[in-house]
Amino acid sequence: MSGLRVADLSYRYGSRVALDDVSFEIAPGDFCALLGPNGAGKTTLFSLLTRLFTHPDGRIEIAGHDLATDPRRALGGLGIVFQQPTLDLDLSVRQNLTYFAALHGLSGKAARIRIERCLDRLDMAERAGEKARALNGGHRRRAEIARALIHEPQVLLLDEPTVGLDAAARAAITDHVHALSAEGTTVLWATHLTDEVRDDDRLIVLHRARVLADGIARDIAGGEPLQARFLAMTAGATVGEGATA
Amino acid sequence: MTPYLVALRAIVQREALRFVHQRERFVAALVRPLVWLLVFAAGFRAALGVSIIPPYETYITYETYIVPGLCGMILLFNGMQSSLSLVYDREMGSMKLLLTAPLPRWWLLSCKLAGGVAISVLQVYAFLAIAALFGITAPPLGYVTVLPALIVAGLMLGALGLFLSSMIRQLENFAGVMNFVIFPMFFLSSALYPLWKMAESSELLHDLCAANPFTHAVELIRFALYVELNGAALGWTVLAMAAFMALAIRGYDPARARIRGKA
Numbered sequence: 001m002s003g004l005r006v007a008d009l010s011y012r013y014g015s016r017v018a019l020d021d022v023s024f025e026i027a028p029g030d031f032c033a034l035l036g037p038n039g040a041g042k043t044t045l046f047s048l049l050t051r052l053f054t055h056p057d058g059r060i061e062i063a064g065h066d067l068a069t070d071p072r073r074a075l076g077g078l079g080i081v082f083q084q085p086t087l088d089l090d091l092s093v094r095q096n097l098t099y100f101a102a103l104h105g106l107s108g109k110a111a112r113i114r115i116e117r118c119l120d121r122l123d124m125a126e127r128a129g130e131k132a133r134a135l136n137g138g139h140r141r142r143a144e145i146a147r148a149l150i151h152e153p154q155v156l157l158l159d160e161p162t163v164g165l166d167a168a169a170r171a172a173i174t175d176h177v178h179a180l181s182a183e184g185t186t187v188l189w190a191t192h193l194t195d196e197v198r199d200d201d202r203l204i205v206l207h208r209a210r211v212l213a214d215g216i217a218r219d220i221a222g223g224e225p226l227q228a229r230f231l232a233m234t235a236g237a238t239v240g241e242g243a244t245a
Numbered sequence: 246m247t248p249y250l251v252a253l254r255a256i257v258q259r260e261a262l263r264f265v266h267q268r269e270r271f272v273a274a275l276v277r278p279l280v281w282l283l284v285f286a287a288g289f290r291a292a293l294g295v296s297i298i299p300p301y302e303t304y305i306t307y308e309t310y311i312v313p314g315l316c317g318m319i320l321l322f323n324g325m326q327s328s329l330s331l332v333y334d335r336e337m338g339s340m341k342l343l344l345t346a347p348l349p350r351w352w353l354l355s356c357k358l359a360g361g362v363a364i365s366v367l368q369v370y371a372f373l374a375i376a377a378l379f380g381i382t383a384p385p386l387g388y389v390t391v392l393p394a395l396i397v398a399g400l401m402l403g404a405l406g407l408f409l410s411s412m413i414r415q416l417e418n419f420a421g422v423m424n425f426v427i428f429p430m431f432f433l434s435s436a437l438y439p440l441w442k443m444a445e446s447s448e449l450l451h452d453l454c455a456a457n458p459f460t461h462a463v464e465l466i467r468f469a470l471y472v473e474l475n476g477a478a479l480g481w482t483v484l485a486m487a488a489f490m491a492l493a494i495r496g497y498d499p500a501r502a503r504i505r506g507k508a
Contacts, residue, residue: 050345054499075347084338088259090266102255103346105248 002061003028003186004049004155009058011044018044020209022058026188026202028154031181033197033217034190036206037234042190043083045206046159049188050080063154063186076104079148079185083159085140089133093124093143096132097150104151111150118146122176138169145176155186162196170196194227207234252348253356260360263330274322274368275375278315282376286311298439300471308381313467314436316369316391317459320399323368325427327361328406332413344497351494358407358490362399369395387470394469394479398462401482404489405458411496434460435467458485 004026011019019041026032036042047053049060051071060067063077087096094115101111119125122142132140141161148156158177162170174196181187189196197203203217212233213220221229246254264270290307297304334340343353373388383391409422431437433450434457444451454460461481468475495501 050341051499052341052344053501056500072347072349075345078345080341080345082338082341084341086338086342088263088339091259091262095262099255099259100342102251103343103348105251105347107246107251107254 002026003030003063004032004188005059005061006045006049007059007061009045009048009055009060011041011048011055011057017209019048022206022209022211024204024211024214026155026186028063028186029181029184030202031178031187031189031198032202032204034188034204034206035192035194035197035230036190037192040206040234041209042192042206043159046082046157046190049157050078051075076151077154079151079153079156081141081144081148081156081158081161083161083163085144087132087140087143087147090131092129092131093119093135094128096143097147100147101150106151114150114152115146118149119143121149121180122146136169137165138172141165141169141173142176145173149180149185153185155188156180157188157190159190160192161189162191162193194225194230197226205230205233248348249352252346252353253359256343256353256356257360257363260327260357260364264364270326271368274319274326275371277322278318278372279375281315281318282308282311282381283379298441300468300473300475306381308376308379310439311437312373312376312381312383313470314434314463316372316395316466316470317398317402317434317436317463318431319369319372320365320395320402320462321427321431321459323361323365324399324402324404324406325409325422326406327357327403328410328413328422329419331357331407331410332415332419335410336415344499350497350499354407354493354497355490358400358403361403361406362396365399365403366392366395383470384472386472390472391466391469394465397479397482397486398466401458401462401486401489404486404493407493408489408496411493430457430459433457434463436460436463458482461485 002025006025007023009019009022010017022041022045034042034045048055051067054068060074062074065074065077067074088099091099097115097118098111101107101115106114116125119128122145124139124142124146127135127139127143132143135143145158145161156177162173165173177187177189178198191197197217199218201217203213203215203220204211205213205220217226220226286308331340343357344350346353409426413419413422433454435454436459440451440454440460443454458481461478464475465478465482468478
């Protein structure tokens with residue numbers, strides 16, 4: 001059984017192709033970076049993976065559950081950190097997490113224990129009582145990652161989770177998520193920043209709606225710095241092309 | 246408790262917390278009908294004579310006549326307000342959190358609707374209490390029998406809001422909803438004037454009012470407040486609710502959502 005399997009996924013907005021026959025598979029417990037310039041199709045892929053919208057072409061399996069035929073089980077095994085912040089700023093961190101736990105059917109003592117454990121895991125236990133509004137960007141992100149783990153998902157999706165954060169916060173979050181995958185969670189980390197990808201990470205390069213490369217980051221870089229290699233691979237990408245995709 | 250009920254409780258609680266955090270919204274929702282009741286009605290009471298019509302058994306003042314309409318107004322504005330907050334949630338991203346929960350979308354949307362209606366009904370009671378302080382009262386039992394009517398009317402108007410929120414692409418377009426939904430719905434109804442008055446000036450306007458689901462919601466509330474059941478009004482309100490809810494669920498269907506370029 002794979003952690004995450006995507007097969008023959010295509011999607012178009014009218015005449016514009018956002019995803020063109022995308023297929024990949026991530027083994028359980030792997031950290032996989034999804035690297036692509038803006039407009040490559042990352043956000044469309046995430047929307048399909050999270051069932052924000054669906055499409056008849058292609059197949060998505062999350063922890064062995066088909067998203068089209070068994071959406072509740074598939075979504076139940078999925079933790080998601082969206083690119084946009086989704087905390088309710090007027091609620092405390094704990095209230096935000098309690099609300100999310102309930103959306104996954106968890107309440108009472110069971111929810112409380114899991115919330116404390118997840119906050120602890122992300123070094124956020126001390127901030128549980130603070131209003132989300134009072135947290136800095138890095139801590140808000142960590143609270144969102146803690147929240148995505150409450151229902152103990154087998155697969156964690158993160159859509160450019162470090163956008164707008166300073167270098168220290170970015171490094172801390174990247175470390176935390178790598179640690180999660182080392183503990184057995186399958187991770188798909190979308191980014192356009194090459195410094196968030198480690199040499200031995202699995203790497204998928206998405207460009208102009210297609211998978212351009214799929215392998216270990218070190219091999220794809222081929223001895224060059226990944227940044228230089230990535231720029232060479234995606235050269236000619238038009239800035240702003242399909243900005244919403 | 247089943248996952249369904251856990252989610253329902255959490256979504257309703259969140260709506261309540263959000264409401265507590267926005268006290269100005271509560272005040273605005275209360276001041277609006279009170280201004281109508283205490284200023285507008287006072288000015289118009291002489292101009293608008295109201296004859297004896299069911300469910301009233303005697304001549305009534307204009308203030309008494311418009312109380313049910315103003316209850317409907319609170320429900321209407323709240324329905325639109327929750328529609329606005331859904332569009333806002335969608336732009337801010339928190340709607341994604343709800344829509345990716347492992348529960349059927351129709352249930353998640355129904356929970357959202359239930360939360361909105363609970364808040365609306367509390368506001369109507371606050372309004373009725375203040376109206377009573379000014380001497381505009383209904384039979385004591387009416388305050389109990391009006392509850393189911395308020396819930397049904399609130400669900401219908403909330404479902405309309407839900408449907409509209411699935412149609413509106415951006416927050417900026419919301420002004421259009423004010424102009425093309427709220428105002429026509431409110432003024433083309435029996436909230437401020439009985440339909441026979443409307444018929445005197447224009448048959449067409451009368452027919453439009455009679456077809457307006459908001460008229461039926463108001464009449465349902467009016468009769469319930471006087472411990473009577475208006476079966477026709479109930480039927481039309483429930484029918485409109487089912488239609489709006491079906492359209493809302495269709496609007497939020499994941500297989501359709503992206504066609505219009507939104508999630």
